[in-house]
Amino acid sequence: xxxxxxxxxxxxxxxxxxxxxxxxxxxxxxxxxxxxxxxxxxxxxxxxxxxxxxxxxxxxxxxxxxxxxxxxxxxxxxxxxxxxxxxxxxxxxxxxxxxxxxxxxxxxxxxxxxxxxxxxxxxxxxxxxxxxxxxxxxxxxxxxxxxxxxxxxxxxxxxxxxxxxxxxxxxxxxxxxxxxxxxxxxxxxxxxxxxxxxxx
Amino acid sequence: xxxxxxxxxxxxxxxxxxxxxxxxxxxxxxxxxxxxxxxxxxxxxxxxxxxxxxxxxxxxxxxxxxxxxxxxxxxxxxxxxxxxxxxxxxxxxxxxxxxxxxxxxxxxxxxxxxxxxxxxxxxxxxxxxxxxxxxxxxxxxxxxxxxxxxxxxxxxxxxxxxxxxxxxxxxxxxxxxxxxxxxxxxxxxxxxxxxxxxxxxxxxxxxxxxxxxxxxxxxxxxxxxxxxxxxxxxxxxxxxxxxxxxxxxxxxxxxxxxxxxxxxxxxxxxxxxxxxxxxxxxxxxxxxxxxxxxxxxxxxxxxxxxxxxxxxxxxxxxxxxxxxxxxxxxxxxxxxxxxxxxxxxxxxxxxxxxxxxxxxxxxxxxxxxxxxxxxxxxx
Numbered sequence: 001x002x003x004x005x006x007x008x009x010x011x012x013x014x015x016x017x018x019x020x021x022x023x024x025x026x027x028x029x030x031x032x033x034x035x036x037x038x039x040x041x042x043x044x045x046x047x048x049x050x051x052x053x054x055x056x057x058x059x060x061x062x063x064x065x066x067x068x069x070x071x072x073x074x075x076x077x078x079x080x081x082x083x084x085x086x087x088x089x090x091x092x093x094x095x096x097x098x099x100x101x102x103x104x105x106x107x108x109x110x111x112x113x114x115x116x117x118x119x120x121x122x123x124x125x126x127x128x129x130x131x132x133x134x135x136x137x138x139x140x141x142x143x144x145x146x147x148x149x150x151x152x153x154x155x156x157x158x159x160x161x162x163x164x165x166x167x168x169x170x171x172x173x174x175x176x177x178x179x180x181x182x183x184x185x186x187x188x189x190x191x192x193x194x195x196x197x198x199x200x
Numbered sequence: 201x202x203x204x205x206x207x208x209x210x211x212x213x214x215x216x217x218x219x220x221x222x223x224x225x226x227x228x229x230x231x232x233x234x235x236x237x238x239x240x241x242x243x244x245x246x247x248x249x250x251x252x253x254x255x256x257x258x259x260x261x262x263x264x265x266x267x268x269x270x271x272x273x274x275x276x277x278x279x280x281x282x283x284x285x286x287x288x289x290x291x292x293x294x295x296x297x298x299x300x301x302x303x304x305x306x307x308x309x310x311x312x313x314x315x316x317x318x319x320x321x322x323x324x325x326x327x328x329x330x331x332x333x334x335x336x337x338x339x340x341x342x343x344x345x346x347x348x349x350x351x352x353x354x355x356x357x358x359x360x361x362x363x364x365x366x367x368x369x370x371x372x373x374x375x376x377x378x379x380x381x382x383x384x385x386x387x388x389x390x391x392x393x394x395x396x397x398x399x400x401x402x403x404x405x406x407x408x409x410x411x412x413x414x415x416x417x418x419x420x421x422x423x424x425x426x427x428x429x430x431x432x433x434x435x436x437x438x439x440x441x442x443x444x445x446x447x448x449x450x451x452x453x454x455x456x457x458x459x460x461x462x463x464x465x466x467x468x469x470x471x472x473x474x475x476x477x478x479x480x481x482x483x484x485x486x487x488x489x490x491x492x493x494x495x496x497x498x499x500x501x502x503x504x505x506x507x508x509x510x511x512x513x514x515x516x517x518x519x520x521x522x523x524x525x526x527x528x529x530x531x532x533x534x535x536x537x538x539x540x541x542x543x544x545x546x547x548x549x550x551x552x553x554x555x556x557x558x559x560x561x562x563x564x565x566x567x568x569x570x571x572x573x574x575x576x577x578x579x
Contacts, residue, residue, distance in 0.1 A: 017542075039542070041539060041545075047565055050548060050569070051569060051572050053546070054516075054546050054548075054569060054572040054573050054576070055572045055575070055576060057576055059544050059546060060546050060547070061535060061539070061545070061546070061547045062547055062548050062549045063547075071532065071536045071539075072539070073540060076540070
């Protein structure tokens with residue numbers, strides 16, 4: 001399984017009800033169903049990914065996150081997951097608010113734009129960072145809303161979300177000493193577990 | 201002779217007829233004393249009787265869904281693109297049953313059948329059927345064929361409604377429900393179009409209150425108009441634009457009201473003409489009423505999630521982007537209710553320019569998704 005998903009699955013209780021926003025090929029949901037008795041649904045818009053989900057027997061719903069999540073009832077899922085999609089949304093703040101409304105807890109992963117490599121690229125070249133990990137140029141990138149750990153935590157604060165867990169990892173999803181000491185500089189990917197203000 | 205058929209066709213098929221002598225109580229309060237159903241089957245029922253798939257037809261459909269009735273038949277069954285060896289509903293794996301619904305005009309008991317009580321055709325005296333009535337009659341057909349539980353019930357449009365009703369009425373007798381280009385109930389606009397179609401038939405001077413058969417005539421004009429109106433709703437604006445545009449039959453305009461001038465007029469008249477020669481007006485009225493009446497959530501104060509609470513089947517719901525008769529939003533109502541009811545469901549919104557008719561057309565992504573879902577069904 002993808003390394004970030006392996007970390008996330010550990011944060012999802014057995015038997016819970018999960019909504020996976022941007023579920024890709026359904027890897028996480030299929031694994032959770034098989035190993036932890038988790039039931040759930042994945043939202044996806046890529047036809048190939050959807051076909052793979054169907055083949056795996058994952059409950060995949062073709063739905064664009066940018067068009068909202070109003071069709072999901074408040075507090076109707078134990079966990080709402082969104083991996084590596086936050087930065088590609090038109091309204092990340094609205095989706096985050098919706099996630100907090102729908103899920104008792106939310107797990108979100110996203111690339112940290114304040115990682116030292118990004119900072120160095122921008123500072124030294126004066127151009128938008130391009131890397132193996134984020135290989136797009138500014139005009140064709142699907143990642144239109146990059147943020148840093150500090151930015152994200154500010155948004156959480158603004159929405160009265162509670163920060164339950166945070167893990168800063170490198171591109172291999174290793175949680176080494178560096179990303180522990182100075183996450184916003186040395187962590188490449190953030191994995192957050194948050195909940196709404198009213199959740200207990 | 202069978203070598204003449206395409207390799208991925210079920211080939212030559214022969215319709216079969218089953219007679220039912222047990223009276224069938226109907227939603228309208230009346231009952232059918234005895235009746236017959238005409239159906240076709242493709243593929244073989246396995247020893248465990250676990251591979252049976254039921255095909256439910258739409259408004260003007262019938263039992264001939266796949267294959268050919270003879271070597272000279274010009275076109276195969278209406279859903280031949282999806283049923284056959286290696287096709288989404290793979291007849292190497294599944295035993296497929298396709299029937300003509302009660303009230304139809306293709307061999308099952310309907311308004312054009314003889315009423316045993318009078319010795320004359322039923323005509324307007326044939327009871328109005330509902331989707332629920334059909335499902336009950338289909339359950340009797342399943343019993344007769346030795347099918348205790350369907351691996352899947354599949355249908356598009358009105359057929360999708362029957363598939364849904366199966367999951368609601370007989371939760372333990374269906375493992376998978378595929379509702380394609382369907383809706384949980386008609387909108388006011390849908391009913392309005394049906395009413396225009398009905399009025400076209402009812403006001404045709406040759407309708408004779410539904411007893412035209414006894415007089416040896418058919419309300420051809422009414423039926424033709426009904427079909428023309430219906431056909432407009434089956435196609436998208438884009439599909440019509442692409443197919444006909446403002447193309448003319450001849451070079452110049454005639455400045456009169458009688459000539460067939462635009463290509464689209466010619467097409468609609470042809471469709472209406474062809475349809476009025478093969479379809480029964482009373483059946484058309486009955487089918488549109490069944491559509492209008494379908495609203496399983498009505499018994500639950502309009503709460504569809506509650507209606508689906510007892511469902512055991514897994515669902516696959518598919519819609520098409522340019523379908524405005526049963527738009528993707530209508531399919532999403534079904535999906536949202538299933539999610540709220542905590543049922544298994546896959547939902548696909550296929551990008552297709554063809555409108556409502558898309559469910560009959562071999563669109564690559566549609567066929568691929570359809571195949572993927574059917575392949576995963578355990579038998």
